[in-house]
Amino acid sequence: MRKVVIHGPGSYDRLKLEEHPDPSPGPGEILVDVEAAGVNYADCIVRMGLYESAKKYVGWPITPGFEVAGKVAALGPNTEGPAPGAPVFAVTRFGGYGSRVCVPAHQVFPLPKGFSVAEAAGFPAVFLTAYHALFDLANVRPGMNVLVHSAAGGVGSALVELGKIAGCRVIGVVGASHKVAVARKLGADAVIDKSVEPLWAVAERLAPEGYDVALDANGVETLGQSYRHLAPSGKLVVYGFHTMMPRKGGRPNWIKLAVDWLRTPRYNPLDLTNDNKSVLAFNLSYLFHREDLLREYMTKLLGWIDEGRITPPPVTTFPAERVADAHRALEGGGTVGKLALTF
Known part of the structure; x- marks a missing residue:
């Protein structure tokens, strides 16, 4: 698999796209084949070394990313969830900038109706x-x-x-x-x-x-x-x-x-x-331990999507190789809507 790794704080040159072994989902986890990963301003702060929760929960090296979309690759042992091949999107506490990501099953949801993969990747955060x-x-x-x-x-x-x-x-x-x-x-x-x-x-x-x-x-x-x-x-x-x-x-x-x-x-x-x-x-x-809030919020949001009350966010995509350009564009302040990396 490929993933973006930051080995220490700094500028855009710290974003390294590297090859790593495929992860294996553990009990209660789902392995997602990532087609797109949302890019958020928080990811830029992570790269600069100023994001406190990144220091608390991960440290260096770190792969940024709070949201992904793609297809289910595999379910971990004793895990209930969408079948392999099902289109999904998911929220992650870091680690989203990768072509394969293991995610707790309760953080994985069916792809929203009418959303492209990139639009879904830019939705949850x-x-x-x-x-x-x-x-x-x-x-x-x-x-x-x-x-x-x-x-x-x-x-x-x-x-x-x-x-x-x-x-x-x-x-x-x-x-x-x-x-x-x-x-x-x-x-x-x-x-x-x-x-x-x-x-x-x-x-x-x-x-x-x-x-x-x-x-x-x-x-x-x-x-x-x-x-x-x-x-x-x-x-x-x-x-x-x-x-x-x-x-x-x-x-x-x-x-x-x-x-x-x-x-x-x-x-x-x-x-x-x-x-x-x-x-x-x-x-x-800091709210990832609140499964009740995630369930409540996503139920409401997905319901409003089904009713046509929420429209897909405008998304500009960058291939994963251009992750530095995505960060540069986001920090520049001229972008509209969301940015996403494609794998």
Whole structure:
């Protein structure tokens, strides 16, 4: 089998496509012949050596990747699941950038109706993230004003779609004009193009009473204002810090990281109480022990796919040999939807 291995932190040259022996599924595992693997911004952070759960659960060397799609190759002993040859997609806690991957059976699902293999590979990480943020943490209700940053990106696209399913009024924010139509097509009620208009002045005009929920993975660039523009009882949900990371070069700028860390807002419980606002944050990679949540979330998401309420994410594919180009494109900030590696 082939898999991408990172032997130590660094830039794109650390991504090595190597030949390794085929893995054998153990009890309760399914071996998947991977045709496509989703690429997420978290994978870039893993490569830089800054992803804490990667250090905790794997260390070096590491194969990144949280999601794959392909066909069942084999079932482990005493394992129930789809028959060999069945098209499936799966979630993984790292290890997804490989042509064959062993996955716990409860993390493997039939290929969604109407999805290509690449679209399925790009589905679970972003939609599980969006579902947890909106329905578990923010507890959204119909009619709420919801502000979604990076609304044409992977998680942002999923947040827009799920926000509309929840009956919310969704305001999307994008960083380039070519992304406006993408966010509108996903269902955003209004889109703010911060490359040509003042983000917060327009955000205030669109929701003078403030936002019930703001979903922010930008970090220091927008966290403070996202909090300030919350309505009474509003919730700021944080799931990343992308603006602290480099747009090119593939290596963290340690001086910028330090300055941004110092500039990152700190939320005092007394202030939160007096402001009548909440700040919530999470990292999906720490939730893999919650089989109940995975089952609940995927049941809902797959049901909405069957009903035609969720559409496949736009996906740009790269052959596995071009994994460095995929990371470079994702970090550059110009991509729309999801990226996937093909094997």
